Amino acid sequence: MYKVIIQKNVRYPGHDWDTIIQSISLDGVKPFDLTEAEWEAIYSYVLKLANGDAEFFKRIAGPDCYFDLVCVSDDKEYGILFESEHYFVYRDFEDASLYQKPDSKYITSVGDFYGEPKDAYIDPQEKICITIGCGIILYYLKEPFEDYMYDRNTSQWIETGREGDIEWCDKIEEVTDSYVLVSLEGEEKRKFDINTLEKIPM
Numbered sequence: 001m002y003k004v005i006i007q008k009n010v011r012y013p014g015h016d017w018d019t020i021i022q023s024i025s026l027d028g029v030k031p032f033d034l035t036e037a038e039w040e041a042i043y044s045y046v047l048k049l050a051n052g053d054a055e056f057f058k059r060i061a062g063p064d065c066y067f068d069l070v071c072v073s074d075d076k077e078y079g080i081l082f083e084s085e086h087y088f089v090y091r092d093f094e095d096a097s098l099y100q101k102p103d104s105k106y107i108t109s110v111g112d113f114y115g116e117p118k119d120a121y122i123d124p125q126e127k128i129c130i131t132i133g134c135g136i137i138l139y140y141l142k143e144p145f146e147d148y149m150y151d152r153n154t155s156q157w158i159e160t161g162r163e164g165d166i167e168w169c170d171k172i173e174e175v176t177d178s179y180v181l182v183s184l185e186g187e188e189k190r191k192f193d194i195n196t197l198e199k200i201p202m
Contacts, residue, residue, distance in 0.1 A: 001027045001028060001050040001051060002049060002050050002051075002052055002071045002072055002073065003024055003025065003026055003050075003071075003072035003075070003078075003080065004024065004025040004028075004046050004049045004050055004069055004070070004071060004072065005022065005023075005024060005069065005070045005072060005078060006021075006022070006023040006024070006025060006031060006034070006042065006046070006067060006068075006069055007019050007021075007022050007067060007068040007069070007070075008020055008021040008022075008023070008034070008038070008062070008065055008067055009065060009066050009067070009068065010064065010065045017066075021033055021034070022092075023104055024072075024080070024088075024090065024099070024104045025046050025050065025104065026088075026101055026102045026104060027050065027102055028043075028046060028047050028050045029102040029103055029104075030043075030103065031103060031104040031105075032103040032104055032105035032106075033104075033105075033106075035063075037062075037063045038062050038063060038065070038067075041060065041061065041062040041063065041067070042060050042062065042067050042069060045057045045060055045067075045069055046069060049069055049070070049071040050071075052071065054071065055070070055071050055073075056068070056069060056070040056071065057069045079091040079092060081096065081117060081118075081119055081120035081131070082119070082120040082121055082122055082129075083101075084122040084124075084126055085101075085126065086100060086101055086126060087099065087100055087101060087107070087122055087126060087129075087141075088101060089110065089120040089122070089129060089131065091116060091117050093116060094112055094113050094114065094115070094116055094117070095109055095111070095112050095113075095117075096109065096110050096111040096112070096113065096117040096120060096131040096137075096148075097109050097110065098110050098129060098139075098141075098145075107145055108145040108146065108147050108148070109147040109148040110129050110131055110137065110139040110148055110157070111131035111133075111137040111139065111148050111157075112148055112149075112150065113131070113133035113134045113135075114133075114134040115133055115134055116133060117131050117132065117133040118132055118133045118169060118170050118171065119131070119132050119133075119169070119170070119171050119172045120132070120172070121172045121175055121180065122141070123175070123194075126141055127140065127141055127142075128140055128141060128194070129141055130172065130175075130180060130194075132169035132170075132171075132172060132182055133168075133169060134161075134162060134166060134168060134169075135159060135160060135161035135162030135163075135166060135167050135169070136159060136160050136161055136162075136167065136169060136180075136182065136192060136197055137157055137158075137159045137162075138157060138158050138159070138194075138195075138197050139156065139157040140155070140156055140157065142156075144156075158196070158197055159197070160192065160197040160198075160199075167182075167184060167190065168184055168185040169182050169183070169184055169185075170183050170184065170185055171183040173189065175194065176194070177194070178193065178194060179191045179192060179193055179194055179200050180192050180194050189202065190202075
């Protein structure tokens with residue numbers, strides 16, 4: 001089944017319509033941040049999109065709101081950078097956020113990048129999440145799941161290539177038990193230790 005982007009729009013007195021929630025439905029499952037009444041209003045449309053029977057629906061009426069829905073035909077085009085068994089990483093402008101499956105509940109921010117995050121990876125054991133763009137951030141998937149913030153001293157994540165000699169990264173090429181191979185802008189590649197993000201000679 002296809003993923004479905006759900007955009008909830010409301011209108012406050014004296015204002016135009018504003019988007020207040022953007023959710024993702026996986027396998028036709030209700031996103032965590034929608035009410036039962038809201039889900040009931042759009043469920044049949046979401047199923048059509050999830051089954052590939054339509055590409056989008058606009059201005060579907062809900063309780064005191066309306067919804068715009070779109071079928072996700074290409075994960076990265078719509079901001080889904082990586083998906084593991086229990087999580088997915090979603091790009092929203094400069095932020096990379098971790099969500100749980102299947103109800104798309106927000107867990108934490110795993111990175112913030114000048115420009116935007118370009119790619120992500122979660123290991124099969126779901127112990128780490130790596131995001132890249134303007135440098136690399138290695139986030140440890142464990143409690144208390146601190147939201148990523150610049151210049152914070154914490155054991156929740158480590159980062160490299162983010163200041164000074166910036167590593168402008170485009171794609172995670174390969175991951176092993178010991179290193180991650182990252183493609184930089186142009187044709188250059190770098191190996192980084194998967195536990196410390198120290199550079200490894202090619």
